[in-house]
Amino acid sequence: MTNGAETRVRQSRAKILAAAEDVFLRHGFLGANMDAVADVAGVSKQTVYAHGKSKEALFIQVVESMTGDAAEDIGEDEEDDFAGVTAGQFFLDAGTQQLLVVMTPRLMRLRRLVIGEVERFPELGHSLYENGVKRSVARYARAVEHFDRIGELRCDDHAAAANHFNWLLMGAPTNSAMFLGDAGIPSNNALEAHAQESVRIFLAAFRSAS
Structure with missing residues (x-):
């Protein structure tokens, strides 16, 4: 060709x-x-x-394309440069970016659609998880490991701490959007404020006493 x-x-x-x-x-x-x-x-x-x-095959392509694009927009597959960045600044920047990319009518409609069809297409739920939650938690776990290593954070389980942060960040806005539709998606200002509060709570739990 x-x-x-x-x-x-x-x-x-x-x-x-x-x-x-x-x-x-x-x-x-x-x-x-x-x-x-x-x-x-x-x-x-x-x-x-x-x-x-087929319609089924095209549906799968759409879901995989949308979830992959979102992960790329957030930069979850890239190696983060932690040089000169505090834990608070990293988690605030990464968390705010994640919220602003994911909390859109387009991606929330996709999420509702996939959940509604998960029994018919279980591979789509797997794709949404692999390209969404799993990548986010993996990125945060790498960050927790770094800031633990340099003494800014303290925790025994990096993956668990990353999972806590991800759900502090995503839980309330996602529930609002899932149950209330597009009208339940918070404004950008509200999402930024929520990211700040999520980071504050996370650091209160995991910041090193020293």
């Missing part, structure tokens, strides 16, 4: 995934169909099937 052909295939796939995301988030899995995806994408149904094979 030539470079030009490869580029067209990538562009076509991106267009179809964007259209499928729109259709699935608006109508749910059962209410969506490939004709609607083709209409939104402005391509033939045959082209949609060429990329997605």
